[in-house]
Amino acid sequence: MPDLRIDHLTKSYGELRALDDVSFTVRGGELFGFVGSNGAGKTTTMRIILGVLRADAGTVTWNEAPLDLEARRRIGYMPEERGLYPRMKVGEQLIYLARLHGLSAADAAAAMEHWTEVLGVAERRDTEVEKLSLGNQQRVQLASALVHGPEVLVLDEPFSGLDPVAVEVMSGVLREQAARGVPVIFSSHQLELVERLCDRVGIVRAGRMVAQGTIDELRATERPVWELTGSLPAGWADAVAGSVTEASPGVWRVEAADAAAAQAALASAVKAGTVTSFAEVRPTLSELFQGVVSEEVSA
Template identity: 65%
Template sequence: MTSPTRSPKETAVAEGVLEIDRISKRYGTVRALHEMTFDVRAGELFGFVGSNGAGKTTTMRIALGVLAADGGEVRWDGRPVDLATRRRIGYMPEERGLYPKMKAREQLVYLAQLHGMSAADARRATDGWIDRLGLDARRDDEVQKLSLGNQQRVQLIAALVHEPAVLVLDEPFSGLDPVAVDLMSEVLREQANRGVPVLFSSHQLDLVERLCDRVGIVRSGQMVASGGVTELRESGPVRLVVDGADADWATGLPGVRVVATEGGRTTVELSEGADDQEVLAAALKAGPVKEFSRLRPSLAELFRNVVSEQGAS
């Protein structure tokens, strides 16, 4: 069995931080980005989420130097990103970025050499990743003849084959079946364990919540929320689930809004300063309480709240 030139599970990279600092971009009168700011730290998986057109791909392209920003700066390890640094970035675009009539292995070896690898190292690394991602039987197929899922695997190898110091992946899980999603998740975690900062966008919010160390939510070209998944889920209004009498007990309680009811199970949202113990006391006054717990929203619910705020503004 062949393996990449260096095992991604064993070889560490020099630690560094990718910084996106107040990046702005306009297309004519359309504001694509406005002072977009965040960082991706060494050994971290950072999920970049937002609606279509929110600015995720534009941000990634500016980080790569494909687009020029109108303002702001991209830094790697404290220094402005230059051409030499960009060669160390592994990029996976959302759209197909491969030569359709070129054979998969031949193309990957070629791309590795473009990043400065010798022919021998490029072949060894390519063969290792082809084996790792289960493409050995398709290595000599033209890319256009591969399934969409296998094309996605080839694109991932193209981002990994030159042993990048940073990974920037635009919708890497698109078109993958559950087994392939698990495999790609494992590979990305291995890269983070080596110390590689991994930035990726995805609309699969349950996957982002499960996989990422930190998440950034983008709206209209701005970062509107970022942090650890647990931190984000604990932010915002407090919601409580009370299983007891019907919801009449909550009517008129100051700072309390009934969000949902199902039989004796009531979900309420507390305004800032409202006392959860007063809520419990009111519920107990109405009858026995079988459950009294805090409800933490999923990442998908947080995202929907952000989108609804956009629509209301």
């Protein structure tokens, strides 16, 4: 499977260090979610992958070869700042972009027809882009990233501004592309979506990759937390090893060193009163992200 490797990318704009030694790999067939606050360096990274910007240091390789112009033509790209020729018709525009990526006239026309059909803008082929609704412009934008049958997908905020129906369409397309073996990297602020969709996630902060891995890897914590709800007398946890705090009336957070310790805490609770639920609490991506951001604030 062809991998997209980003190795030690560094980029400065004058005094501002936009990227500081960013490295990650997106494997073929993998959906990689790229998360971070505004200005953390997501767009800069993607622009460097596409060769639109030049890195000060570091390399981008695909299939273990440097990503040159010829290879970049096989990437599908959706920039953060959407852009199409406003006064060009949808169909002509997609054919033009496909041909710039090296497709023959016939292949380009067929691909245009396919993608306008799949993305539900087939009836708009002869409409100028500026006359489309914002949602349809987004669909055409996605079509322009897919129309040349890319072997890598790099999408900057593909979900921003989409209605729930379009979000489902977009998610479906990304999954399909990954299933084809295409490495897909996309950035998003919609963390639930990233959590639901992505195989792996990278969190960037102030130009540095601060965490990356599968969602499960990221959620695994050194000190697991359990949440216990029920009707219990005060002081039930006095004998329990580990820390037990009442988060809200009838809800306790149990921090235990391991599962056995947690079970012991549960046994004490059952002895003392009625337990209605007991489950391990794993942080959501959103909480992980909040943690990263609060580190950023306190740093």
